[in-house]
Structure formats: structure tokens, C-alpha cells
Amino acid sequence: MALVHALTACHKLSVQQYSCQGLANLAHGEAVAEEALLEAEAAPALTAAIEAHVSRPEITHPAVRALRNICVSPALQGRAVAAGGIEAALKAMEARPSDLPLQARPSVRPSVKLPHS
Numbered sequence: 001m002a003l004v005h006a007l008t009a010c011h012k013l014s015v016q017q018y019s020c021q022g023l024a025n026l027a028h029g030e031a032v033a034e035e036a037l038l039e040a041e042a043a044p045a046l047t048a049a050i051e052a053h054v055s056r057p058e059i060t061h062p063a064v065r066a067l068r069n070i071c072v073s074p075a076l077q078g079r080a081v082a083a084g085g086i087e088a089a090l091k092a093m094e095a096r097p098s099d100l101p102l103q104a105r106p107s108v109r110p111s112v113k114l115p116h117s
Contacts, residue, residue: 003040017059028069043083046067046080047084
């Protein structure tokens with residue numbers, strides 16, 4: 001998938017930002033999109049983007065939103081957890097505690113059980 005390739009291959013911040021936004025838009029429960037996201041390894045790519053740019057809200061906001069949307073899908077949820085996406089999203093939230101759009105509200109906290117380390 002071109003968006004995942006752009007996210008992982010290009011180091012230009014605007015390309016990464018728009019790639020994350022596009023992936024967030026795709027991850028809305030359509031079976032064809034879910035299959036493409038799964039095959040393209042979107043969750044590991046988004047996780048890597050968050051980890052590389054934890055202090056850059058222009059990257060973390062859309063990447064966390066994309067992971068949130070991915071985690072709604074039972075087919076993709078396990079991939080996001082295995083890639084460390086939940087932990088990366090939480091670290092991004094901790095890095096910017098005053099950044100309200102990035103913070104999880106109690107009513108929307110993921111119900112994903114993290115593997116024990």
C-alpha cells in the first residue's frame with residue numbers, strides 16, 4: 001500500500017503526517033481496507049512513526065488516531081498490540097500531557113489487554 005510505503009520510506013515530515021492521516025481515514029471498518037492495512041503492515045509502520053516522532057504532534061495525532069481506528073477491528077487489533085502500538089500511543093500521550101487532542105478520555109480508553117513483558 002502506497003501510504004505505508006510513503007510513511008516508512010520518506011523522512012519528510014509532511015509526507016509522514018499526510019500518510020498517517022490517510023491511514024486513519026482508511027481504518028474505518030471496511031473489509032477491503034482492513035485487508036489492505038493488514039497486508040501492508042500498517043500497524044508496525046504507524047508504531048514506528050509514533051516512536052520516532054513522539055514529541056511531534058503533527059505526526060503523533062494522526063498516527064494515534066489511525067491506531068485507534070485499527071484497534072476497532074478485531075482482525076487488526078492483535079497486529080497493533082503485537083507491534084507495540086498501544087505502548088507507543090501511551091508514551092506519546094505521556095510526552096505531551098497538556099495536549100488535549102492526544103489524551104485518551106476514560107470513556108474511549110482501549111479495552112485491549114496488553115501482553116505482559
